[in-house]
Structure formats: C-alpha cells, structure tokens
Amino acid sequence: MSAALIRHVLRRPGALAGSLFLLVLILVAVFADALPIDPLGQDLIASLEPPSAAHWFGVDELGRDIMARVVYGARTSLFTAAGAVLIAGAVGVPIGLVAGFFGGWRDALLMRFVDVLLALPGILFAMAMIAVLGRSQAAALVAVGVTGIPSFARVTRAQVLSLRKRDFVAAVEAFGGTATYSMFRTVLPNAWSPILVQVVVLSSVAILLEAALSFLGVGIPPPTPSWGEMLRTGKAYLHDAPHYAVLPGLVLTLTILSLDAIGRALAGALEQRQDVSVGLGASGGRP
Amino acid sequence: MIGFVVRRLLQLIPVLLVASLGVWAMIYAVPGGPVGMLVGENATPEQIKAVTAQFGLDQPVLVQYAAWLQKAILGDLGRSIHTREPVLDLIAQRLPATLQLGLAATLVGLVIGVPVALASATWPGSWLDRGLSLWSALALGVPTFWLGILLILFFSVEMRWLPSASGYAPLLTSPAEALRNLLLPAVTLGVYVSGIFARFLRAALVEEMKADYIRTARAKGVGEREVVGRHALRNALLPFVTIVGLMLANFIGGAVVTEAVFTYPGLGRLLIQAISTRDYPLIQGCILVILVIYVLINVLVDALYAVIDPRVEYA
Numbered sequence: 001m002s003a004a005l006i007r008h009v010l011r012r013p014g015a016l017a018g019s020l021f022l023l024v025l026i027l028v029a030v031f032a033d034a035l036p037i038d039p040l041g042q043d044l045i046a047s048l049e050p051p052s053a054a055h056w057f058g059v060d061e062l063g064r065d066i067m068a069r070v071v072y073g074a075r076t077s078l079f080t081a082a083g084a085v086l087i088a089g090a091v092g093v094p095i096g097l098v099a100g101f102f103g104g105w106r107d108a109l110l111m112r113f114v115d116v117l118l119a120l121p122g123i124l125f126a127m128a129m130i131a132v133l134g135r136s137q138a139a140a141l142v143a144v145g146v147t148g149i150p151s152f153a154r155v156t157r158a159q160v161l162s163l164r165k166r167d168f169v170a171a172v173e174a175f176g177g178t179a180t181y182s183m184f185r186t187v188l189p190n191a192w193s194p195i196l197v198q199v200v201v202l203s204s205v206a207i208l209l210e211a212a213l214s215f216l217g218v219g220i221p222p223p224t225p226s227w228g229e230m231l232r233t234g235k236a237y238l239h240d241a242p243h244y245a246v247l248p249g250l251v252l253t254l255t256i257l258s259l260d261a262i263g264r265a266l267a268g269a270l271e272q273r274q275d276v277s278v279g280l281g282a283s284g285g286r287p
Numbered sequence: 288m289i290g291f292v293v294r295r296l297l298q299l300i301p302v303l304l305v306a307s308l309g310v311w312a313m314i315y316a317v318p319g320g321p322v323g324m325l326v327g328e329n330a331t332p333e334q335i336k337a338v339t340a341q342f343g344l345d346q347p348v349l350v351q352y353a354a355w356l357q358k359a360i361l362g363d364l365g366r367s368i369h370t371r372e373p374v375l376d377l378i379a380q381r382l383p384a385t386l387q388l389g390l391a392a393t394l395v396g397l398v399i400g401v402p403v404a405l406a407s408a409t410w411p412g413s414w415l416d417r418g419l420s421l422w423s424a425l426a427l428g429v430p431t432f433w434l435g436i437l438l439i440l441f442f443s444v445e446m447r448w449l450p451s452a453s454g455y456a457p458l459l460t461s462p463a464e465a466l467r468n469l470l471l472p473a474v475t476l477g478v479y480v481s482g483i484f485a486r487f488l489r490a491a492l493v494e495e496m497k498a499d500y501i502r503t504a505r506a507k508g509v510g511e512r513e514v515v516g517r518h519a520l521r522n523a524l525l526p527f528v529t530i531v532g533l534m535l536a537n538f539i540g541g542a543v544v545t546e547a548v549f550t551y552p553g554l555g556r557l558l559i560q561a562i563s564t565r566d567y568p569l570i571q572g573c574i575l576v577i578l579v580i581y582v583l584i585n586v587l588v589d590a591l592y593a594v595i596d597p598r599v600e601y602a
Binding site for chain 2: 014112115116119120121123124127128130131132204208211212215216217218228231234235238239242245246249250252253256257260261264
C-alpha cells in the first residue's frame with residue numbers, strides 16, 4: 001500500500017479514528033501477556049460487580065475480570081479474522097482469476113460452484129459446516145473462511161474481466177507471454193486494489209460472524225475468551241449486571257465500525273485514483 | 288413472461304441438485320456416519336448390521352441419494368431423532384413465525400430507509416446527507432445481537448414496557464399480542480436493513496438524477512423535491528425491489544441471531560436447537576427448506592423486476 005493511499009484514507013475523520021482504535025486493539029491483543037491482567041483468575045466474592053477502579057469493565061459471573069477477557073477475546077477475534085480472510089482469499093482469488101481470465105466452461109463451472117456457496121445466507125452456511133465438523137476453533141475458522149470465498153471470487157473475476165480488455169494485457173500476449181505469465185505477472189498485480197478493499201470488508205464480516213456463532217453457542221468453544229460468548233453469557237445477567245453484555249458488545253461494535261469506516265475510505269480513495277468500481281457488499285447481505 | 292420464469296426455474300435445478308447433494312452428504316461426514324447416529328455408540332455388530340439393512344445403507348451411494356431425494360421432493364424429510372415427529376411438521380410449525388418477523392422487519396426497514404434515502408438524495412453532499420449516511424453506517428455496523436440486548440435492557444428491564452422474551456402470536460387473530468412480541472425483534476432487524484435500503488436507494492437516486500429527463504423536469508421548473516420524490520424515485524424503485532426481495536429471502540433462516548436474542552420461536556432457532564442436540568435429520572430438513580425458499584424468492588424477485596419494468600427483456 002502506497003504512502004499516498006494511506007494519507008488519502010487517513011484524511012477521513014472516521015477512518016482515522018477507526019485506524020487508531022484498531023491500532024490500540026491490535027497492540028493490546030499482541031502484548032496481552034505483558035499486561036497486568038488475568039482472564040482466568042477468579043475472585044468469586046466480586047462476582048458480577050459493576051465497573052470499578054480495580055475492574056474497569058466489571059466482573060463476570062465466575063469472578064473473572066471482564067476487561068481482561070475482552071482483551072484476550074480481541075486476540076480470538078483478530079486471529080479468526082486473519083485466518084478466515086486468508087482462507088477465503090487463498091481459494092477465492094484464484095477462482096476469480098481463472099474464471100475471469102479464461103472465461104468459457106472454466107468460468108461457468110467455477111462460478112456455479114460459487115453460486116452454490118451463496119445458496120444459503122452466510123451464517124447458516126457456517127452453522128451447517130460446524131454441525132458437520134463439530135464445534136472447535138478450527139471449525140469456526142474454516143466455516144467463516146469458506147463463507148468469504150464468493151466475495152473474493154466475484155470481485156477478482158470482475159476486475160480481471162475489465163483488465164483483460166486492456167492494451168497492456170494484449171501486448172503481453174502478442175509478445176508470446178504464456179497464459180500463466182499473463183495471469184499472474186500482468187493481470188493479478190493490477191487487480192489488487194478491489195481485493196484489498198475486500199480484505200478489509202471481509203475482516204469485519206469475519207469478526208461479526210465469529211461473534212454471532214459464539215453468541216449462538218456454536219462458535220469457538222469455551223474457555224477461550226470470545227466476545228460473542230461473553231455477550232451470550234452476559235445476556236443471562238441483564239437484570240443484575242448490565243455491564244457484562246454491554247461493554248464487550250461495545251468493543252465489538254467499535255471494532256466493526258472502525259473496519260467499515262476504513263473499508264469505505266479505502267474504496268473511495270481507490271475509486272478516485274483509478275476508475276475501478278468496487279462492490280462494497282454489505283455485511284451479511286448479498287451485493 | 289411465463290417462459291422467462293420457467294427458464295430461470297430450470298437454471299435452478301443444477302444449483303439445487305448440488306446443494307441438496309451437499310445437505311444429504313452432511314450425514315456421512317458425521318463421526319460414525321448415519322449408522323452410528325441411528326444406533327448410538329454402544330451398539331452391537333448385529334444391531335449395526337440390522338440398521339444398515341433396514342435403512343438401505345448397504346445400497347450404492349447414488350441409489351441412497353436418489354431415494355432420499357425422491358422422498359424429500361414428496362415432502363418426507365424423515366423424523367426428528369429426539370421428538371420422533373416428522374421433520375416437515377416441525378418446520379411447518381415455525382414457518383409462520385419466521386415469515387411474520389421477516390415481513391415486519393422489512394416494513395420497519397422501509398419506513399426508516401426510504402425517507403432517509405430521499406432526504407439524502409435531495410440534498411447530496413449536505414450536512415443532512417452526511418448525518419444520514421452516518422446513520423446507515425451505524426445501522427450496518429452495530430451487531431444485531433448487541434442492539435437487541437440494548438433494546439431489551441431499556442424497554443424490558445428498565446421501563447418494563449415490552450417482554451424480553453418474545454413468543455409468537457398470529458397477527459391476524461391476536462394483533463395486540465403479536466405487536467407486543469414482534470416490536471423489539473422487528474425493530475432490531477429493521478434498523479439493520481434500513482441501512483442497506485437507505486444506502487442502496489440513495490445510490491440509485493443519485494445515479495438517476497444524472498439522466499436527461501431530470502434536466503428536462505428541472506428546466507420546466509419542477510421543484511427539487513418533486514424531481515427526486517416523483518421522477519427519480521419511480522425509476523430508482525425498480526432495482527430497489529430486488530434488494531428488498533433479497534433481504535426478505537435472507538430473513539428466512541438468516542434471522543437466526545435475532546431470533547436467539549429474543550428467544551423467538553422461528554425457523555432459525557429450530558435449526559440452532561437441532562445443531563446443539565445433533566438432530567441430523569432435522570438439521571438437513573431445516574437447511575433444505577430454507578435453501579429452497581431462499582432460492583425461489585430470488586427467482587420470484589427477478590420475475591417481479593421484469594413485470595414492473597417493461598424495458599427488461601425476458602430473454
């Protein structure tokens with residue numbers, strides 16, 4: 001990512017605030033072990049106590065510090081987002097590249113496969129996969145990743161289709177460049193910008209989806225701290241300890257809003273710079 | 288027109304076949320396979336053999352799939368492992384609640400989203416437009432399960448106006464009870480789709496405003512609000528119908544999280560219960576039914592689009 005692009009994105013106040021929030025979140029998640037917090041230590045007498053100087057986010061039903069669990073939950077969320085986007089990109093980008101570059105039967109076959117993935121709302125598809133794979137951290141990661149394949153495939157394909165008609169691609173072919181060379185060395189390097197936007201958008205979708213799965217009780221199994229799981233348990237204590245569900249939910253919401261703001265700013269900046277149309281698929285819905 | 292719908296339905300067949308194959312094959316990926324699921328972990332070899340023969344599990348795989356598909360098409364989705372009730376009956380009991388919530392949420396989304404889009408598109412780039420696009424960003428970014436919890440906290444726990452757990456009451460026979468139960472879940476989902484509706488309709492309106500007929504209308508001296516509200520809106524509504532239909536389709540089963548927040552007895556919650564009790568025939572049935580409805584609504588929306596807009600070719 002070029003410095004000019006970063007400057008362009010950070011000029012938007014929403015994207016700037018979002019970047020700062022995410023930076024803090026990432027730092028805290030990475031250096032969680034060095035912080036004076038303990039996500040598993042129990043102080044049963046303090047159970048469900050509201051936020052205080054000792055426990056900024058209050059205490060959960062087992063006497064654990066909620067802020068510590070939110071910090072370690074950030075690790076879970078960020079790890080899931082990174083892993084899921086990696087899975088979705090590693091499968092979706094080559095599908096879109098081949099489908100768009102060759103067209104014909106390869107395109108028809110690959111895109112029908114993508115259609116099948118879209119035959120269910122993403123969360124149901126993920127739930128069905130977890131029903132088969134069993135509930136585990138790996139299952140959650142794969143399930144969330146697979147639901148992201150269609151967006152990468154479609155965005156890449158659309159970009160490749162428009163690049164294929166450009167003169168510089170025709171020139172490579174005229175000079176005898178092979179299809180593989182043309183695809184990976186000429187087309188793909190020029191198709192990265194909408195894919196980059198998709199990385200940001202899908203990170204947000206992945207974090208939300210993992211939280212939703214955990215909220216439903218089918219995501220990453222306890223005792224791994226997860227924001228969705230905290231909301232699920234916290235919901236049972238709305239009368240006695242409203243902070244329990246509200247504060248982890250607030251951090252989750254701010255994370256999603258930050259990523260969305262960065263994604264929009266990035267899409268806007270890229271659309272201004274070059275005439276690419278970037279489909280911003282709304283989280284969950286189909287574009 | 289009929290030819291168009293028939294063609295679109297025919298195109299669905301391969302997608303549905305592959306998807307149903309996936310749903311059917313689910314059971315083979317389960318630890319122990321379908322036999323293990325039927326006899327439990329402590330079965331004797333004789334029991335396993337008997338069950339295998341009884342359910343035709345010794346037949347070739349494709350024969351088994353064909354038999355399952357034939358039954359499924361005729362409406363026999365098997366029985367729930369836990370309640371022994373026919374899967375289709377269990378699903379049919381939940382369907383009205385899911386449809387009612389989906390329609391109510393779409394209505395809420397339209398009531399909020401359409402005015403927001405109209406106001407934004409009338410004064411694009413203004414402070415109002417920026418404020419309203421912030422609304423859309425919030426509506427899309429705030430997770431429905433957190434918004435639902437906040438609504439319960441305020442309206443149920445603090446004010447005690449509405450129930451925190453929603454049951455299902457049919458709107459036609461007991462409207463007051465139905466509204467009390469529907470309000471919070473419908474608003475939760477409705478706020479989310481209002482963001483999608485507003486963003487999409489605003490973009491369509493702004494695009495439409497570049498057309499020549501808009502310049503003509505302005506040149507005639509038509510007021511700006513009428514230009515947007517009557518001339519542009521009529522044309523922008525056409526693609527908008529597609530989005531509204533897609534969202535409605537999405538709520539069939541896709542509202543599972545909101546249903547869980549409000550313990551609303553819809554199809555999504557049935558699926559969650561089925562997954563947590565490992566009731567595989569019920570899981571398969573739910574997914575198959577949701578899939579077919581979802582895909583059919585998509586085709587209907589396409590057809591509707593062609594009906595509304597005479598410029599769309601059916602070919």
